[in-house]
Amino acid sequence: xxxxxxxxxxxxxxxxxxxxxEHTLGSLGFDGVNExxxxxxxxxxxxxxxxxxxxxxxxxxxxxxxxxxxxENYSIDLxx
Amino acid sequence: xxxxxxxxxxxxxxxxxxxxxVLEIMGREPNxxxxxxxxxxxxxxxxxxxSKKWLKTLPxxxxxxxxxxxxxxxxxxxxDGNAAIFKMESHNHPSFIEPYQGAATGVGGILRDVFTMGAxxxxxxxxxxxxxxxxxxxxxxxxxxxxxxxxxxxxxGVPTVAGEVEFDPSYNGNILVNAMxxxxxxxxxxxxxxxxxxxxxVVYVGSKTGRDGIHGATMASAEFDDDSDEKRPTxxxxxPFTEKLLIEACLELMQTDAIVAIQDMGxxxxxxxxxxxxxxxxxxxxxxxxxVPQREEGMTPxxxxxxxxxxxxxxxxxxxxxDLARSIMDKWDLDFAVIGKLTDSKRMVLKFHGDVxxxxxxKPLAHHSPEYDRPWVPTPDSDDVLASDIQEAADxxxxxxxxMSSPNMSSRRWVWEQYDHMVMGDTIQxxxxxxxxxxxxxxxxxxxxxxxxxxxxxxxxxxxxxxxxVAETYRNITAVGATPLAITDNMNFGNPxxxxxxxxxxxxIEGMRDACLALDYPVVSxxxxxxxxxxxxxxxxxxVIGGVGLIxxxxxxxxxxxxxxxxxxxxxxxxxxxVGMSIYLDVIEGRRxxxxxxxxxxxxxxxxxxxxxxxxxxxxxxCHDLSDGGxxxxxxxxxxxxxxxxxxxxxAEVETPTTxxxxxxxxxxxxxxxxxxxxxxxxAEEAGVSAAIVGRTGGNDLTLPGGSTISVAELRAxxxxxxxxxxxx
Numbered sequence: 007x008x009x010x011x012x013x014x015x016x017x018x019x020x021x022x023x024x025x026x027x028e029h030t031l032g033s034l035g036f037d038g039v040n041e042x043x044x045x046x047x048x049x050x051x052x053x054x055x056x057x058x059x060x061x062x063x064x065x066x067x068x069x070x071x072x073x074x075x076x077x078e079n080y081s082i083d084l085x086x
Numbered sequence: 087x088x089x090x091x092x093x094x095x096x097x098x099x100x101x102x103x104x105x106x107x108v109l110e111i112m113g114r115e116p117n118x119x120x121x122x123x124x125x126x127x128x129x130x131x132x133x134x135x136x137s138k139k140w141l142k143t144l145p146x147x148x149x150x151x152x153x154x155x156x157x158x159x160x161x162x163x164x165x166d167g168n169a170a171i172f173k174m175e176s177h178n179h180p181s182f183i184e185p186y187q188g189a190a191t192g193v194g195g196i197l198r199d200v201f202t203m204g205a206x207x208x209x210x211x212x213x214x215x216x217x218x219x220x221x222x223x224x225x226x227x228x229x230x231x232x233x234x235x236x237x238x239x240x241x242x243g244v245p246t247v248a249g250e251v252e253f254d255p256s257y258n259g260n261i262l263v264n265a266m267x268x269x270x271x272x273x274x275x276x277x278x279x280x281x282x283x284x285x286x287x288v289v290y291v292g293s294k295t296g297r298d299g300i301h302g303a304t305m306a307s308a309e310f311d312d313d314s315d316e317k318r319p320t321x322x323x324x325x326p327f328t329e330k331l332l333i334e335a336c337l338e339l340m341q342t343d344a345i346v347a348i349q350d351m352g353x354x355x356x357x358x359x360x361x362x363x364x365x366x367x368x369x370x371x372x373x374x375x376x377x378v379p380q381r382e383e384g385m386t387p388x389x390x391x392x393x394x395x396x397x398x399x400x401x402x403x404x405x406x407x408x409d410l411a412r413s414i415m416d417k418w419d420l421d422f423a424v425i426g427k428l429t430d431s432k433r434m435v436l437k438f439h440g441d442v443x444x445x446x447x448x449k450p451l452a453h454h455s456p457e458y459d460r461p462w463v464p465t466p467d468s469d470d471v472l473a474s475d476i477q478e479a480a481d482x483x484x485x486x487x488x489x490m491s492s493p494n495m496s497s498r499r500w501v502w503e504q505y506d507h508m509v510m511g512d513t514i515q516x517x518x519x520x521x522x523x524x525x526x527x528x529x530x531x532x533x534x535x536x537x538x539x540x541x542x543x544x545x546x547x548x549x550x551x552x553x554x555x556v557a558e559t560y561r562n563i564t565a566v567g568a569t570p571l572a573i574t575d576n577m578n579f580g581n582p583x584x585x586x587x588x589x590x591x592x593x594x595i596e597g598m599r600d601a602c603l604a605l606d607y608p609v610v611s612x613x614x615x616x617x618x619x620x621x622x623x624x625x626x627x628x629x630v631i632g633g634v635g636l637i638x639x640x641x642x643x644x645x646x647x648x649x650x651x652x653x654x655x656x657x658x659x660x661x662x663x664x665v666g667m668s669i670y671l672d673v674i675e676g677r678r679x680x681x682x683x684x685x686x687x688x689x690x691x692x693x694x695x696x697x698x699x700x701x702x703x704x705x706x707x708x709c710h711d712l713s714d715g716g717x718x719x720x721x722x723x724x725x726x727x728x729x730x731x732x733x734x735x736x737x738a739e740v741e742t743p744t745t746x747x748x749x750x751x752x753x754x755x756x757x758x759x760x761x762x763x764x765x766x767x768x769x770a771e772e773a774g775v776s777a778a779i780v781g782r783t784g785g786n787d788l789t790l791p792g793g794s795t796i797s798v799a800e801l802r803a804x805x806x807x808x809x810x811x812x813x814x815x
Contacts (some may be wrong), residue, residue, distance in 0.1 A: 017382075018296055020293075020296055020322070020325060020381070020395065020396070021323075022328070025325070074184070076184045076321055077184060077321050077323065
């Protein structure tokens with residue numbers, strides 16, 4: 007099963023990298039970008055076939071390692 | 087119906103008595119915004135309500151002091167029309183919650199305190215304390231904090247030249263991250279936070295305001311409990327590149343004649359900066375919060391006034407200088423907004439969407455903050471451990487090897503190699519010696535900077551421990567050949583509402599005062615961090631001292647590296663073999679007992695003056711002060727740094743048992759290596775300083791009396807292995 011995880015900064019947390027992207031897009035002439043927020047995308051190929059169990063495991067992975075839950079949110083998509 | 091319930095008041099950390107005072111000052115019930123402002127202004131962090139009474143007893147004056155405590159940082163005269171500006175500040179609680187960002191924003195905050203006064207930051211120092219290495223959180227915290235300190239400091243381009251890292255179980259739930267910055271300014275171009283001139287514009291520059299760390303200042307003043315995870319407010323995230331822009335923009339603006347007063351927005355952000363500026367100038371302020379640059383939609387006045395977004399400054403400009411200031415901020419890509427003006431009302435009036443949303447008197451709020459004389463009990467004296475009470479080591483050299491491989495004695499190379507300590511090109515001595523040394527750019531002068539504290543001494547005997555912390559920085563600075571000028575202090579303690587904790591605080595202050603007076607070494611700035619407790623268990627009392635000294639001729643300094651083979655090792659100072667609370671007793675015998683060593687302040691000064699004169703005279707090949715681990719550890723440090731062997735010889739007339747002589751932690755001592763020891767011994771006798779030859783450099787091995795021989799390479803490998811192995815674990 008494939009697990010696709012998006013990790014994004016929580017609302018309200020300053021995103022210096024997003025700010026740099028927004029600024030650079032502007033200076034390259036791409037107008038109309040009001041805000042840029044960047045995060046990370048992680049894809050895991052896991053052996054588990056039961057969706058509920060897989061979700062439980064991947065959630066634990068996110069809590070422990072993949073996301074810094076003090077400042078980041080995560081979302082998990084599973085695909086058989 | 088009242089907007090303010092007792093629950094809301096309590097949530098703001100304001101007790102009943104304090105709330106009565108709020109009502110008296112306001113003459114009515116405050117609204118939520120006003121209550122929030124009281125809450126941050128009267129937090130322990132901003133008001134020093136438990137510590138003020140005692141801090142006032144510290145000596146803060148001297149011919150070298152240009153500005154003492156009360157401003158953003160202390161200012162001292164370093165000659166040639168230059169001034170050094172420095173301060174140390176804690177970021178303990180945020181670093182425990184989010185170690186990388188907590189440490190990073192700690193560095194950012196202290197940098198701003200220094201450049202807001204007109205100084206270019208030239209050196210950073212970091213004193214870090216973590217829980218025991220085996221605690222499940224420690225490794226993660228060390229890794230995050232060290233990366234955060236390096237990440238921010240390196241990006242901003244300021245070298246980190248000194249610091250300390252210590253492990254102790256008492257910090258398991260409350261780590262300490264104390265960051266210090268030293269800056270360089272022209273002595274006649276110092277900027278303060280004193281507002282003046284009715285009608286002058288109040289200007290906001292830097293990053294936009296978001297909902298970062300709202301109530302960070304009140305969090306820093308509350309104990310943690312197991313629910314802290316739930317209460318965590320949004321963590322502040324630092325942006326070092328913006329900080330770099332802000333440094334350059336502010337320094338450029340300071341070159342013009344536009345600034346009346348300037349203050350960084352640190353803890354309690356816009357609230358404390360505007361109140362402090364208005365209060366010190368006895369002015370009023372009117373702010374239009376619609377003008378505050380905002381990062382997020384729909385921010386309330388409460389959020390704007392309490393936000394702790396980083397990289398922001400508040401400036402009072404001279405009239406008509408808005409366009410000049412705006413053009414400089416535009417050039418550096420920073421936000422600029424006129425958000426208000428000074429008034430003569432002596433009140434803070436806050437407007438939002440055309441309405442007055444807050445109206446508070448300034449002086450009573452800033453100056454009549456509660457001040458507590460908290461009950462305290464002196465720390466009971468502990469029985470001492472005598473030199474004769476410990477077992478003679480079977481093999482002193484093996485004991486030294488064990489000691490040098492232990493968590494608190496092992497090399498910190500793994501840590502400081504992650505810090506850029508050479509950027510700016512003026513670093514003369516890197517971390518790893520007694521003090522960092524940075525050249526005063528373009529001159530022959532240099533500054534020596536260090537931080538130190540021995541918390542286990544402070545626990546055993548706060549008065550001795552407080553004096554020892556000051557004296558040890560004096561010694562660190564002297565050992566590189568510098569004249570100690572002044573200190574900053576970062577007082578980290580547990581809950582001051584407990585009389586025994588307050589007693590530790592009072593004791594440490596007493597010891598510090600004695601040492602500062604005896605050494606002509608005043609306190610010019612500082613910070614207090616209380617409530618460092620988890621579930622009622624406090625940290626060791628930790629008054630970290632940051633010291634700054636001056637070297638007049640940067641060619642005449644000393645390092646811990648031997649010059650050549652065949653030099654004599656000369657021990658300066660008296661050794662009675664004080665083993666109480668020593669590292670040896672703890673690591674080798676597993677006993678944390680005894681009393682802290684006495685600091686004989688007269689001898690401290692005499693020995694220091696003597697050592698300094700010998701270094702300034704160019705007679706000394708190397709010098710190292712003695713601290714944790716005593717003579718043996720100092721010899722090991724020097725041999726490792728020099729990659730050269732040494733034989734330690736105990737003089738025949740010494741009666742102290744060998745183990746205590748080698749590992750005792752008597753104070754006021756230095757180790758010097760020198761080609762011609764005779765003239766040094768003569769000079770010492772003339773000066774009334776004890777000095778004795780205790781060894782000779784040469785070969786590849788280290789030998790101790792009562793011990794076997796070990797190669798310096800093996801000793802180095804043990805000393806340098808612990809930290810990287812632990813972190814890889």
